[in-house]
Amino acid sequence: MKDALRKNLATATSVLNATRGASDHLVGAVNGGALSGKGYAAIGSLFGEVIRPSLMQVKTGLDGLRADYERFSYEDSKISHFGVLKEDELNMQVAATKRQRDATTRLIEANNAVMNAVTIVPGLSEVLQWANSRLEMVVAQLDNDVRDLEGRIQALQQFDTATRGLFQKSLPRTVTATFKENASRADPHKVWTGSELMNLLSLRSPAEVERMLARNPGLVQEFWDSPPPADEVASWWATLSPEQREKWCQAAPAVVGNLPGLDADTRIHANMIQFQRDFYDRGIDPKSPRGIVLGDIMKALGVDAFSGPLLDYEKLARELSPARGLLAYNSTAQPPLAAIAVGETRAEKLGKVTWAVPGMGNGLGQPDRLFGWTNAAANLYQAQEIAEPGVAHMVVAWIGYASPGDVSVLWGDRARAGAARLAKELDGQWAAGAILGGNPKPFTAVVGHSYGTTVVANALGARGALAHNVQSVVLLASAGVDNGILSAASLSVDGGAGRVYASQSSQDQVADVGRYYSGRGDPRDELFNAKVFSSEGDLGQNLEPTDGHDTRGHGSDRGGLGALAHATAGHGYLDPGTEAINNTAAASLGLDGKINGGTHTGRDR
CATH class of the missing domain: 1.10.287 (Helix Hairpins)
Structure with a gap:
């Protein structure tokens, strides 16, 4: 400005x-x-x-x-x-951070009470002391965060006081009129509706929208937060010639690449145009969240070994086996957001598409977050190929929401915010297949892990959130389903509870802790009525057990007791060769006959 x-x-x-x-x-x-x-x-x-x-x-x-x-x-x-400062958002962050700090303090006090009890489990005191030492560091960090946020608010208020009244009395009437005219073209403070954004696309040229985005970069986030209806987007795109489509991809790649309702090939192409512009932008600090995400995407696409200004990274990623593509890319969001498609994009027209939603600790802006989740999605894709040969599959490694950290997993605000975007994406998947792909019955599955199951349940359980049902839902190691979602039958799934699946290993205590302290429900409960399958392993079928909460295990030992333990290498929920990934692949594809050990209702058989 x-x-x-x-x-x-x-x-x-x-x-x-x-x-x-x-x-x-x-x-x-x-x-x-x-x-x-x-x-x-x-x-x-x-x-x-x-x-x-x-x-x-x-x-x-x-x-x-x-x-x-x-x-x-x-x-x-x-x-x-400080970057961009918004007082309302800062006040909300202060309040949320204080709540997290207070909740963590209460958790420390609860642990102390357990340690001081007369009856004590051998070794539990040491575990709780170690846990409290970690929690005290969290409290200290949260206190620092509160002071930093309050300092930003004070700086913003001082700036407002010092600049109030500028650019007003000194403006002649003719100049004021010119400023008003310019502002009416792209008001940065305007909140756009999806219908208004659809009109903007359908009534203006690519060049006009490009100029609007240059004047008001915040419009890109408006398209992300409140995208036009997916079926209208698909119908509009269907009327454009290949030349017109390319003009839109070049003029507004950050918009086109993230429009629910467009086909995967178009979105990947547009996002790679924006990605390569950012990748060669020297103004982006490699150590900033945006810079880190650029490197993370290169690894997730499997093209990080290539370098050169004239390389076509989109083409290189497509030529891998399985192919990969950047299906969503919003690097200016805080935190950045992205998704990688693994497999065959023709699955929209002829096969089955699965959206994989991760849980806590997967927020972008830290090294290898997208890379790790994409590898888990690639494992699931390979398992689906084995379960259903001859059918085109695509798995989307979606990190399109602000994944929570250690303590914030206990609250549902991030799940609800992520669910709103996920619902748009799922309706977009239907439109891409049915309207642009000519598929009379598109097949969309959703797999959530940990807090990702909370996101998924909110996306499918909110009344009116989805215009079109999905065909299968798998909830792995759930951090809990919000109490307002009473049963699997209330989710927007064809076949109702008969196509809602849940599983958790008996060696995974992390999910238990998440549900206990958040108060959310277990989708394996009999009243929820999901179809429960095993993640315990079956050596007779050469299927390994899952021995912790992770989707991909690491190390040769679990590293701790109970909720402090992790899955070992080869024993995560989405590691190749586990019973969990075998059954998740079958369930996501609606192939009950290939679920090892079958399914049952309730936690116990």
Whole structure:
């Protein structure tokens, strides 16, 4: 904004000086007799008595604007290192962080009470002491976060006080009118509806939308938060020629690449255009969350070993086996958001598509988060290929929401926010298959793990959230289903409870802790009525057990007791060769006959 204002002031000053020079020359010629007659005398009076004073007024206004600009730049330099500051959001973050800190403190107190009890389990005291030491570090960090957020709010309030009233009284009426006209074209404070955004796409040219995005980059996030209805997007795209589609991809890749309702090939193409622009943008700090995500995406796409300014990373990723593509890419969100499609994009038209939603600790902006989840999705894809040969499959490794950390997993706000976007994506998957792909019965499955099951249940359980049902749902190691979702039958799934599956290993205590402290329900409960399958392993079928909470295990030992333990290498829920991935693949594809050990209702057989 400052750069644009500086350039506008320079342009206005240049035009004003040229106009004043021409006016002075004309008035001098009239007064000096070079131009004479009644007509020229009238012109001399007009310029001398009206136009020249008006130009002086504009000059005074521009001088005032310049002074205000310098004051604004000085005050802005004090807070620019904070990035974008929004007081309402900061206040919400302060309140949420304080709640997390207080809840963590209560958890420490509860652990202390257990340690001080008369009857104590051998070894439990040491575990709780170790856990409390970790929790105390969390409390200290949360206190620091509160102080930092409050400092940002104070800086923002001081900036508001110092800059209030700037760019107002110094504006001449004609300049004010120009500013209002420009603002009406792309108001950065306007909240757009999905229908308005659809009109923007259908009634404007790619070049016009490109200019709007340049004036108001926040429009990209508006398209993410409130995308147009997926069926309308697909119907609009179907009317465009290949040349027109390419113009849209080049002009607005950050919008087109994230539009639910468009086919996977289009979205991948548009997102890779934006990705490669960002990848070569020297203004993006490699150590910032955006910079880290760029490297993470390269690894997730499997193209990190290649380098060179002329390389086509989209083509290189498609040529892998299985193929990979950047299906979603929102690097300016906080945190960044993305999704990788693994497998055959023709599955939208001819096969089955699965959306995989991760749980806690998967937020982007830290190294290898997307890479790790994409590898888990690739494992699931391979298991689906084995379970159903000859059918096209695609698995989407989706990190399209702000995955919670250690303590925030106990609250449902992030699940509800993620569910809103996931619901749009799932309706978009239907539109891409049915409208653009000509598939009369698109097949979409959803697999959630840990807190991801909370996201999935909210997306499918909110009344009216989905316009079109999905065909299968798998809830692995659930951190709990919100209490307002009473049964599997209430989810938007064809076949109702008969196509809702759940599983948890008996060696996974992390999921138990998440449900206990959050108060959310277990989808394996008999009243929820999901179809429960085993993750315990079956050595007779060469299927390994899952021995912890992770989707992909690591290390040769579990590293701790109970809720502190992790899955060992080869024994995560989505590790190849486990009973869990075998059964998850079969369940997600609706192949009950290939679920090892069958299914039952309730936690116990």
